[in-house]
Structures are given as structure tokens and as C-alpha cells.
Amino acid sequence: MSQVYRSDLKESDVTPKEVYLNRRQIMTAAGALAAGSIAGPALAKLATVASPYSTDAKPNTLQEITNYNNFYEFGLSKTDPADNAHTLTTDPWSVEIGGLVDKPGTYGLEDIVKGVTLENRIYRFRCVEAWSMVIPWDGFPLKTLLDRVGVQPSAKFVAFQTVLRPSEMPGQRTGILPWPYVEGLRMDEAMHPLTILATGIYGEPMPKQDGAPIRLVVPWKYGFKSIKSIVKITAVAEEPPTTWSQMAPNEYGFYANVNPQVDHPRWSQKSERRIGGGLFAARQPTLMFNGYEKEVAGLYKGMDLRKFF
Numbered sequence: 070m071s072q073v074y075r076s077d078l079k080e081s082d083v084t085p086k087e088v089y090l091n092r093r094q095i096m097t098a099a100g101a102l103a104a105g106s107i108a109g110p111a112l113a114k115l116a117t118v119a120s121p122y123s124t125d126a127k128p129n130t131l132q133e134i135t136n137y138n139n140f141y142e143f144g145l146s147k148t149d150p151a152d153n154a155h156t157l158t159t160d161p162w163s164v165e166i167g168g169l170v171d172k173p174g175t176y177g178l179e180d181i182v183k184g185v186t187l188e189n190r191i192y193r194f195r196c197v198e199a200w201s202m203v204i205p206w207d208g209f210p211l212k213t214l215l216d217r218v219g220v221q222p223s224a225k226f227v228a229f230q231t232v233l234r235p236s237e238m239p240g241q242r243t244g245i246l247p248w249p250y251v252e253g254l255r256m257d258e259a260m261h262p263l264t265i266l267a268t269g270i271y272g273e274p275m276p277k278q279d280g281a282p283i284r285l286v287v288p289w290k291y292g293f294k295s296i297k298s299i300v301k302i303t304a305v306a307e308e309p310p311t312t313w314s315q316m317a318p319n320e321y322g323f324y325a326n327v328n329p330q331v332d333h334p335r336w337s338q339k340s341e342r343r344i345g346g347g348l349f350a351a352r353q354p355t356l357m358f359n360g361y362e363k364e365v366a367g368l369y370k371g372m373d374l375r376k377f378f
């Protein structure tokens with residue numbers, strides 16, 4: 070991304086009206102990036118194996134998971150993605166993998182998943198807005214793909230990019246965020262066995278509103294790290310820019326580890342509302358690293374998690 074946009078727009082307090090009244094409308098380049106040229110069949114129903122990394126918490130229903138979404142490319146409200154995401158063409162799809170890797174190239178989705186064992190990972194999912202779900206993802210470790218393309222020792226971070234296709238993504242025809250949406254991980258986070266590329270939910274190909282056909286899931290971090298509809302993965306030497314830390318650097322950090330002891334400047338992160346729990350359900354306590362402390366705390370040994378939030 071060549072330009073840094075500054076704004077007081079926050080993930081959770083914007084409405085379409087405010088955006089239309091207050092935000093400069095940025096016309097995105099009309100020539101949308103073609104997703105790729107390698108044609109192939111859509112992913113069929115997925116054969117998956119269970120994973121020891123799954124939580125035994127009760128998963129949300131597919132209905133809940135596909136009707137309460139954050140995917141600003143399709144609008145700001147939680148139901149906009151369900152209403153609008155059908156316009157996105159996800160087949161064919163390819164991912165450009167490059168930077169500090171031995172085998173850079175444009176890989177078709179069929180190629181990426183060929184020979185890969187898809188695992189069913191039931192993960193807690195915690196949005197920075199203090200709601201949460203339990204989602205039965207189907208996917209595989211990001212490490213599997215990174216190992217295949219050969220990450221070079223000089224690569225310390227991985228950068229990710231969502232497809233840029235304003236003709237199919239109405240939110241990209243507005244200036245609500247700088248497009249395309251970008252995210253990043255430190256290399257050890259990217260290589261961690263909990264970090265997956267997900268291609269489905271409940272054994273079905275990824276619903277479009279959830280980031281079809283392939284999205285990142287990093288369960289110990291706030292949801293905005295889990296970038297959707299990925300078309301580019303780049304191994305880099307320096308910490309890459311990320312969409313939300315550019316929008317509001319004092320509110321959304323690069324690390325974004327779920328941490329009940331570090332509140333958001335405008336709300337508490339000590340508890341969360343589980344979607345589907347009903348209007349009167351009690352909030353539940355938010356767990357350090359979203360309950361994955363045992364697995365990931367070692368990654369952050371000696372780091373000041375207030376400074377690197």
C-alpha cells in the first residue's frame with residue numbers, strides 16, 4: 070500500500086450514514102485486479118479430519134456464522150456481507166506468493182489445496198468489538214504452504230492482501246477503509262500450528278461472507294487479523310503495514326493478541342458477548358490469548374504486551 074490514510078473512524082462506531090456524511094469518498098481504481106488466470110473446478114465438499122487443537126465449546130450454527138459478519142468490502146453492518154457477498158467471483162482463484170521465498174509464483178487454489186489434509190478446527194473467535202463465536206473451520210496450517218514455497222532466513226514477517234475488486238465489492242467503491250485490506254504476522258506466529266488458512270466451515274466450501282475461497286484464521290488474536298479472500302502472501306523482512314493499525318494506531322496494534330488486561334481505549338476487553346447466546350445471556354470472561362495461552366504465550370516472552378498491543 071503506497072498511502073497511509075489517517076482517520077478517527079473506528080471499527081465499531083461507524084454507520085453507513087456517518088461514513089457518507091463524513092468520509093471522503095475515494096474512488097478506487099476502476100481496473101480491478103484480475104484474480105488470476107488459472108481456471109479450475111470449485112472446491113467440492115470437503116473431506117476433513119478432526120484436530121486435537123479444537124475446543125470442545127459448542128460451535129455456533131452456520132446460520133449465526135454467516136449472518137453476523139465483519140467484511141467491510143461488502144458494507145459496514147453485520148448483515149451487509151450476507152446480503153452482498155454473493156457478487157464476488159471466487160472461481161477461478163489464485164494466490165500470488167512472493168517476496169523472500171524460494172518458489173515465488175501465482176498458485177491456483179486447486180494447486181494450493183492439492184495433497185493437503187484439511188483439518189476440522191473448532192476455534193474460539195473473538196472480535197476486538199467484544200463479541201465472540203465458536204467456529205468449526207476447515208483448513209490447514211499456513212506453515213504447510215510456507216514450507217512448500219520455501220521461506221528464506223531473511224524473512225521475518227508475512228504480509229497478506231485481500232482481493233481488490235471494486236466492481237464486485239461495493240465497500241471498495243467507498244473510502245471507508247484504504248483498499249485493499251492488508252494484514253501481517255511475525256514469522257513465528259505465521260508458522261505456529263494454530264495458525265491456519267481456512268477454506269471451509271462445517272465441511273462446506275467457505276461462505277463468501279466469511280472470506281471465500283481462502284482466509285486466514287489466527288485464533289489467539291482479535292478477529293481483524295484473520296484477513297479474508299486472500300490473493301497475495303508475501304514473505305518480508307520488516308513488519309508490514311496493517312489496515313486497522315493504519316486507521317487508528319492508538320486503538321489497533323500490529324499484534325492484536327486477545328488480552329483481557331489491556332482494554333481498548335474506548336471499551337473494556339475483560340468480557341465478551343457470545344453470539345447466539347440470546348439477549349439476556351450473561352457476558353463471559355475473555356481469556357488471555359483467547360484461551361490459547363498454553364500454546365502461544367511463549368511467542369511473547371519478555372514482550373511488554375501493553376506496548377505491543
Ligand SMILES: Nc1nc2c(c(=O)[nH]1)N[C@H]1C(S)=C(S)[C@@H](COP(=O)(O)O)O[C@H]1N2
Nearest residue numbers: 138139140141196231250279292293295297
Ligand atoms: N478483507 C477483510 N478481512 C476481514 C475483515 C474485513 O473487513 N475485510 N474484517 C475482519 C474482522 S474485524 C473480523 S471480526 C473477522 C470476521 O470474520 P467472520 O465474519 O467470518 O466472523 O474478519 C476479519 N477479516
Ligand SMILES: [Mo]
Nearest residue numbers: 196197292293
Ligand atoms: Mo473484528
